[in-house]
Amino acid sequence: MKKKRSDIKLLLLGQSESGKSTTLKNFQLTFAPKAWREERTSWRAVIQFNLVRSVNTILDVLSKEMLSALGGGSTAHLNIAQSSSRPPSGSWSMDALDANLDGNFSSDDEQEFTSSHSLLKLRLAPLRSVECDLKTFLGAGSTEVTASTSDISQMVATPFDIDYRGSAPPSASLTRRRTNEFAVRSHAAWKRSLGMHTGSSKTRPSSPKAGLDLDGATEVIAGCKDDIKMLWHDPLIQELLKRRGVKLGDSAAYYFHHVDRIANRKYEPSDDDVLRARLRTLGVQEHKLVFEHSADAGSTWCIYDVGGSRTSRAAWLPFFDDAHAILFLAPINCFDEQLAEDPRVNRLQDSMILWKSIVSSKLLTGCSIVLFLNKYDLLVKKLQSGVQARDFVTNYGDRENDAAVFAKYMRGKFKTLLKDLSPKPRPFYGFLTSVIDQQNTGLTLSYLRDGILREHLKKAEIV
Numbered sequence: 001m002k003k004k005r006s007d008i009k010l011l012l013l014g015q016s017e018s019g020k021s022t023t024l025k026n027f028q029l030t031f032a033p034k035a036w037r038e039e040r041t042s043w044r045a046v047i048q049f050n051l052v053r054s055v056n057t058i059l060d061v062l063s064k065e066m067l068s069a070l071g072g073g074s075t076a077h078l079n080i081a082q083s084s085s086r087p088p089s090g091s092w093s094m095d096a097l098d099a100n101l102d103g104n105f106s107s108d109d110e111q112e113f114t115s116s117h118s119l120l121k122l123r124l125a126p127l128r129s130v131e132c133d134l135k136t137f138l139g140a141g142s143t144e145v146t147a148s149t150s151d152i153s154q155m156v157a158t159p160f161d162i163d164y165r166g167s168a169p170p171s172a173s174l175t176r177r178r179t180n181e182f183a184v185r186s187h188a189a190w191k192r193s194l195g196m197h198t199g200s201s202k203t204r205p206s207s208p209k210a211g212l213d214l215d216g217a218t219e220v221i222a223g224c225k226d227d228i229k230m231l232w233h234d235p236l237i238q239e240l241l242k243r244r245g246v247k248l249g250d251s252a253a254y255y256f257h258h259v260d261r262i263a264n265r266k267y268e269p270s271d272d273d274v275l276r277a278r279l280r281t282l283g284v285q286e287h288k289l290v291f292e293h294s295a296d297a298g299s300t301w302c303i304y305d306v307g308g309s310r311t312s313r314a315a316w317l318p319f320f321d322d323a324h325a326i327l328f329l330a331p332i333n334c335f336d337e338q339l340a341e342d343p344r345v346n347r348l349q350d351s352m353i354l355w356k357s358i359v360s361s362k363l364l365t366g367c368s369i370v371l372f373l374n375k376y377d378l379l380v381k382k383l384q385s386g387v388q389a390r391d392f393v394t395n396y397g398d399r400e401n402d403a404a405v406f407a408k409y410m411r412g413k414f415k416t417l418l419k420d421l422s423p424k425p426r427p428f429y430g431f432l433t434s435v436i437d438q439q440n441t442g443l444t445l446s447y448l449r450d451g452i453l454r455e456h457l458k459k460a461e462i463v
């Protein structure tokens, strides 16, 4: 029984930015708090990077707008017109923004740039090289996959879907070989190097990136604190971001709100700060979770966290044949957004295509599947801001434009798909989550862990 208990393999699946890595952090926070505390400081550079990138994106918007205002007349003023076409949300690229800024301007709603905006731009300019340094330090995960960096014609939603046509599924040895090809160690080079910086690791960094001056970056960010606050709280800039539909990422507002703490020479990330941090997952990352308390102390689970963009999904397949459970994350707030890697595809539709493929997979017949309809907090905000679900979701009809009603409707859709498409009957476990909420997520994960263990033991005919 003990052996079986130390054997669980859990796959975290879902599209990019659905909250997989954040869920993994919650597993660590809930079940291995000591190990989590040791790792927490190493997230500092990622958080700084997230903040600095948002500042620079705003500065880009400001620069273009000031330039365009200058080009349109002799005075540096801003004519903000309601855009007729919003840029695709969820995109970090400036391409959509460029297209939007080239649009027509009306003479209504005129607001003036002042010399303080030019000064802000100047004083925040050192953050450009800070972003570059942190990017170099953090590696490829600091760059998001976008349509311009991927070949749309080669992309499919479920590249792991294979039709065996009656032949046997791939052998264990094949899948193992492929496992080695795709899996990367959980403690990536940047974490080890950061560990040394923060004194939490005894190993010397092997990466040359560790030579980067992170203390210098911290110093520059701290020096920019007041200007960052001024930039964020400037009503003209807020209006500009809103009117242009600029999307800064789900955690930008949170980090700006806490800038006094973060842009500080002695900054130490809190648990919540780390849960908000965004770093793209590369390939498939294996994490050994060693339970630290309760009756399970010492037992381990292998949790596989995967890259979720369409370009990364082929790497999932080798992990299917011996997975015990899948935790599938579908962000429920993005019914009106498009995939960053393919702006032709609606994000909620993409989640459903993925879900269909996972629940109908023969390879996963014996696997427990759990659904997190995630980012519920952002769904509440979006619907309250006036976005109408029925404009984007066919068949939503005259139902109330309310988060609870919408979530119940979507949960029903996912449940029906599981019931209709599973090769053998399996129970449906569907939760509404906001995985940045550590307390509620911790409770859900504890419940889930017990359920998965029970099912696993039942299947092993031990109980």
Ligand SMILES: Nc1nc2c(ncn2[C@@H]2O[C@H](COP(=O)(O)OP(=O)(O)O)[C@@H](O)[C@H]2O)c(=O)[nH]1
Binding pocket: 014, 015, 016, 017, 018, 019, 020, 021, 022, 023, 250, 251, 275, 276, 277, 278, 279, 280, 281, 308, 374, 375, 376, 377, 378, 433, 434, 435, 436
């Ligand atoms: N507000 C909010 N943000 C979330 C939620 N889940 C994830 N995020 C944020 O969304 C971003 C992407 O999450 P991440 O876990 O990296 O997604 P992954 O690509 O699926 O691993 C991170 O900045 C998270 O902090 C949520 O439920 N609510």
Ligand SMILES: [Mg+2]
Binding pocket: 020, 021, 022, 279, 280, 281, 305, 306, 307
């Ligand atoms: Mg991830």
